[in-house]
Amino acid sequence: RHVGLQTSDVFYDLGSGRGRLVLGAALQEPRSCVKCVGVELDAKRHGIAERAARLLGAGAETCELRCDDLLRTPLDDATLVFCNNVVFGAELCGAVARALHPRRAPQLRSVVTTSPLPLADAKDSGLSLQRISVMP
Numbered sequence: 001r002h003v004g005l006q007t008s009d010v011f012y013d014l015g016s017g018r019g020r021l022v023l024g025a026a027l028q029e030p031r032s033c034v035k036c037v038g039v040e041l042d043a044k045r046h047g048i049a050e051r052a053a054r055l056l057g058a059g060a061e062t063c064e065l066r067c068d069d070l071l072r073t074p075l076d077d078a079t080l081v082f083c084n085n086v087v088f089g090a091e092l093c094g095a096v097a098r099a100l101h102p103r104r105a106p107q108l109r110s111v112v113t114t115s116p117l118p119l120a121d122a123k124d125s126g127l128s129l130q131r132i133s134v135m136p
Helices: 020-027 043-060 090-099 119-124
Strands: 010-014 035-040 063-067 080-083 110-113
Touching: 010 020, 020 035, 020 043, 020 063, 035 043, 043 063, 090 119
Parallel strands: 010 035, 010 080, 035 063, 080 110
Antiparallel strands: none
16 A cells, blocks of 8 residues: 555565565455565575465465566566665666566556666666655
8 A cells, every 4th residue: 555556456576585565465455456476586485485375375366476587577467566676786776677668567657666776777667766755
């Protein structure tokens, strides 16, 4: 709800780790979105997320968990993307911005990051900075 998730959204968490955010979004009642997709490169973290999803059972049925590279995973149905990129360097942040180009994510309407993406890369991908919020 804080990121403007709509019931028609397909929510992606790029770098989903153990799946807490993406599984939490899938479990929201009333249903917060059509589908949730978590993308995690680390097989151990991905495995933890899969075990958690199995424990949640039917509640996690709208959640897809991928052990994949966030820069290469298909994003064709993504409408809202979250990326906790606070520990990413400038080069990786730029690659994330380029990965969100409309050619790869044609349905994308919103991106939420924990650290700004490089402006030049974001602009080249058609992304624009809307708001920066700082939590105390």
